[in-house]
Amino acid sequence: MLAGLLFATADASDRHDTLAATLPIGGVTLIEFQARLLIAAGASQMVVVVSRLTPELLGAVNRMGRRGVAVDTVRGPAEAIAKLHPLARVIWLADGLVTTGGVVEAMRDREGDTLLVSPEAEGLERIGPGVMWAGVATIDPQRIADVAKLPSDYDFASSLLRVVAQRGAAQLALPEAAVRDGHGIQRDLQALVTKGRAALIAALGKRTNWVDRFLIAPLAKIALPPLVARGVPALMLAATGIVAGIGGLAALVLGWPAPGLAVVVAAVALFALADVLAWLRDERRLIATVRWAIPVTVGAATLLLGRKTGLDAGTATAPLLALGAVVAGALAERAAGSAQRQLWWATPAAYPLILLPAAIAGQPLIGLAAVAGYAVATLAHAIERLRSRIGT
Structure with a gap:
C-alpha cells in the first residue's frame, strides 16, 4: 500500500493569512496538485498535516477525497501514525513543493527510506555537508512513530527529516532535468506561477507518444500560459x-x-x-x-x-x-x-x-x-x- 504525507502548515510569503499549500497553480491549489501526482503514482491514502483548517484548505481536502482516496487531516505525528497502515510505504512531499510525476514515480520505486537530495543552493534543509533535502522522501511509517515519541513542541517536519537522515536513509540525487521542469519549494504566488507552468509543460512532455511530446508540448508551452x-x-x-x-x-x-x-x-x-x-x-x-x-x-x-x-x-x-x-x-x-x-x-x-x-x-x-x-x-x-x- 502506498500513502502520501502532505503538509499544509507554512504561510505564503506574499499573502497574509494564506497557507502556501492553498496557493493556486493553474486553477487548483498546490496541495491538490501534489495529491494528484501521488495518486497517479498509486497512492490510495493521503494524510495531510495541518496547523489550522482554513476554508481554502477544507475545500481542497474535500476535492481530494472525491478522487477515490482516503484523506485524513492530522495535527501531529501521533495522529498521523494512527491513521497510516503499519505496512504502508509513505511518500512525503514537503510543504510548498512543486515537482513532476517523474520525480514522484522514481521515489515510489525505492525499497527503503530514501531522501531526494540536491546541492546546497537548490535544497530545502541541510542534512549533511553540502547536501540538502530536495523536498521528497520515501519513508517507513515507523519513522513517524519515532517522531511521536519526541516532545510535542518539536516541529513535526524538521524532526521527521532529522530522524530519517539519522536512521541512515539512502540518498537519491535530484536530476538536473527536474529543476528545469519546475521542481522546487515555492511559497510565493508569482514564483509559483512560473514553477507551475514549467511543471505542467514537463508533465505533457513526458507523455509516452511522439505527438504529445514533440508537437503538442511545444504548442502548449506557447499557448497554455x-x-x-x-x-x-x-x-x-x-x-x-x-x-x-x-x-x-x-x-x-x-x-x-x-x-x-x-x-x-x-x-x-x-x-x-x-x-x-x-x-x-x-x-x-x-x-x-x-x-x-x-x-x-x-x-x-x-x-x-x-x-x-x-x-x-x-x-x-x-x-x-x-x-x-x-x-x-x-x-x-x-x-x-x-x-x-x-x-x-x-x-x-x-x-x-x-x-x-x-x-x-x-x-x-x-x-x-x-x-x-x-x-x-x-x-x-x-x-x-x-x-x-x-x-x-
Whole structure:
C-alpha cells in the first residue's frame, strides 16, 4: 500500500493569512496538485498535516477525497501514525513543493527510506555537508512513530527529516532535468506561477507518444500560459475543437481533402490543449469526453477521405484502406492500453498528421496506405509486448 504525507502548515510569503499549500497553480491549489501526482503514482491514502483548517484548505481536502482516496487531516505525528497502515510505504512531499510525476514515480520505486537530495543552493534543509533535502522522501511509517515519541513542541517536519537522515536513509540525487521542469519549494504566488507552468509543460512532455511530446508540448508551452492566466475554461477549448472538427468533416464531405484535414488537425490540437487544462483543473468528465472526441473525429475524417478518394478513382481500394486503418487503429489502442507504450506507437492524433501532407501532395491513397500500415505495425508490436509479458 502506498500513502502520501502532505503538509499544509507554512504561510505564503506574499499573502497574509494564506497557507502556501492553498496557493493556486493553474486553477487548483498546490496541495491538490501534489495529491494528484501521488495518486497517479498509486497512492490510495493521503494524510495531510495541518496547523489550522482554513476554508481554502477544507475545500481542497474535500476535492481530494472525491478522487477515490482516503484523506485524513492530522495535527501531529501521533495522529498521523494512527491513521497510516503499519505496512504502508509513505511518500512525503514537503510543504510548498512543486515537482513532476517523474520525480514522484522514481521515489515510489525505492525499497527503503530514501531522501531526494540536491546541492546546497537548490535544497530545502541541510542534512549533511553540502547536501540538502530536495523536498521528497520515501519513508517507513515507523519513522513517524519515532517522531511521536519526541516532545510535542518539536516541529513535526524538521524532526521527521532529522530522524530519517539519522536512521541512515539512502540518498537519491535530484536530476538536473527536474529543476528545469519546475521542481522546487515555492511559497510565493508569482514564483509559483512560473514553477507551475514549467511543471505542467514537463508533465505533457513526458507523455509516452511522439505527438504529445514533440508537437503538442511545444504548442502548449506557447499557448497554455496566456490561457491559464486569463482563466480560459477547458470547456471552451473543447467546444471550439468540436466546432472545428465538424467544419473539417464538412469540408471532407464537400470534397476538399487538404483544407478539411488541416482543420481536423487544428481540432485535435484544441482537444489536446483542453485535455491538459481539464487534467490540471481536475475536470474528469471533460477529460473523458475530450479523449473520446479525438479518435471519433480522426476516424470519421479517415473514412470520409477514403470515400472521397475511392469515388475519384472509381475503385474500392481507398475506402477499404480507410476502414482497415480505423479498425486496426482501434484495436491498437485497446492493445496499447494494457502494455507499456512505446514512443513510436501510433495514436489517433498521429493519423491526420500523416494524411494531411499526402492530401496536399495530391496522393491521398498513399496517405491512407501509410496510416493503415502504421496502425497495423503498432497493433502487431503491442500484441507481441503483451505476449512476452504473460510468457506465451
